[in-house]
Amino acid sequence: AAVSLAAILLTPKILPKVPGALVGLILSTIVAVLFFQGQVATIGSVYGDIPSKLPQLQLPEVTLDKIIYLLPSAIAIALLGGVESLLSATVADNMAKTKHHSNRELVGQGIANIAVPLFGGIPATGAIARTATNIRNNAYSPVSGVVHCIFVLVILLLFAPYASAIPLASMAPILMVVAWNMSERKEVAHIIRMRTFDSFILIVTFALTVLADLTVGVGCGLLLAFVVFVKRMSTVLFVKDEQIHVQETDGVRMWKFEGPLFFGSTDILEEVVEKTMEEEPDSLILDLQKVSYMDTSAEAALHKLVDHYETADKQLLFLGVHGQPERLLHKTGLLAKVGEEYTVSKREEAVRICTS
Missing domain, CATH: 3.30.750.24 (STAS domain)
Structure with missing residues (x-):
């Protein structure tokens, strides 16, 4: 983890055009293989070896009982996936000074998430960490997403055994640095200092995300925001003589x-x-x-x-x-x-x- 963090911080100063995260990942993996073989948790040891071939198409058996059983979870996953993707797009807009198209993002994600289970996959969303990492490495255009897909495919087909050896500790500094860079610390401090309902929602969402997980944090944050919105809107109905x-x-x-x-x-x-x-x-x-x-x-x-x-x-x-x-x-x-x-x-x- 220390080797990965050092490489991430020093690479931009020594080699500005080389992605520090990639250098940190490679160097720390080499160190782990040479000096800590079998002593650290890796992708392979925790999640199993990465398969080196493409998955086969499998059509599911659709029944009314399965639909009724899965529908609540499916709705929750779809809503939270949409929220996370739009949040990721908003963060990207703030970092890259761009403007995303919400409908296009959600339609594209919906089509992909309909197709991916047919090949044994799980629902995907726009990832804040990955998006922010791209932008931090000057990958601003949608082509970066295409390159990412191609890169993952190449790793899957050619380097799966080697990728399985990547230590989880190598990836932790990458996520930490990305989170720090995208945390909008000054904006968060400003919102907290205002001591409004928004401050309360921010603190609750942050605390639940850390103590529980992102799904719980975002879900509760949205619920609180909805309640506060209804409360605010209910007080602006009339304007004179005690609102009448x-x-x-x-x-x-x-x-x-x-x-x-x-x-x-x-x-x-x-x-x-x-x-x-x-x-x-x-x-x-x-x-x-x-x-x-x-x-x-x-x-x-x-x-x-x-x-x-x-x-x-x-x-x-x-x-x-x-x-x-x-x-x-x-x-x-x-x-x-x-x-x-x-x-x-x-x-x-x-x-x-x-x-x-």
Whole structure:
């Protein structure tokens, strides 16, 4: 390990165009074979000898029981594999000052992971360590991935017995140096100093990755991030008068919403609905001009209010419905229930209808 680490650190200073990781791997392997034969753990001793021939195509037996049994694990592996690949691409963008294409990355990975089990392989993802190592050695283009595949194939066919002799201790410094170089230490320290929810998520994810493994760390980090996101979004629904802006003109009441209407803010929306049903103004305008998103739970609350006003034979208008909320309300039939004449785009028109 010491020989490998020394070679990794010194090679760029002595031979800048030679990959230090490769030099460290070769030198430390030679040292292990000459002086510590049979005394250190190697790829072959831990994982078995690397096969020197290509695997054969094997079609699996697909049954409904197997699909039901494997589906939860398959979904988890696919999601975590996608997350790790996109994370790897993001790290590469930051290091190489490039811009990746997320859809292209995931489609390519999906096709490969459908094919690889047919040859006895396991799911593959974009690897942060390997990608960062490439970039650190000035391999910026997608050709580096192709060269990597060719190199692995050559080792498989010609040098498998020798590769099996590589000590695990030789690879440890490579991973350590790569992790150190890509750790964004200043950025991590900055996020922790902010003492926000993001700081908490970072610390928890880091701790679980070290104490458990990457799958647990990333999974819990994503879950925490989702909870924090929902919490944040639920607090930006209204902007004035305790998140609710009320206007009364000639017996007309208008509720002005601003922000997303979704399950995280349904309790606030339910309060609005209940208060309106208790006070029962003769005419009600729901200003949705600044609502960018709405889900079915919010639609259900609005549907309840529309039904109440329809039963009471009073006026209810939608003002400024657009984008995704408009498409959702069209699909559920709520816009048709309100009526085209009571779905307007201008405030003055809504007030005129209610006061006429």
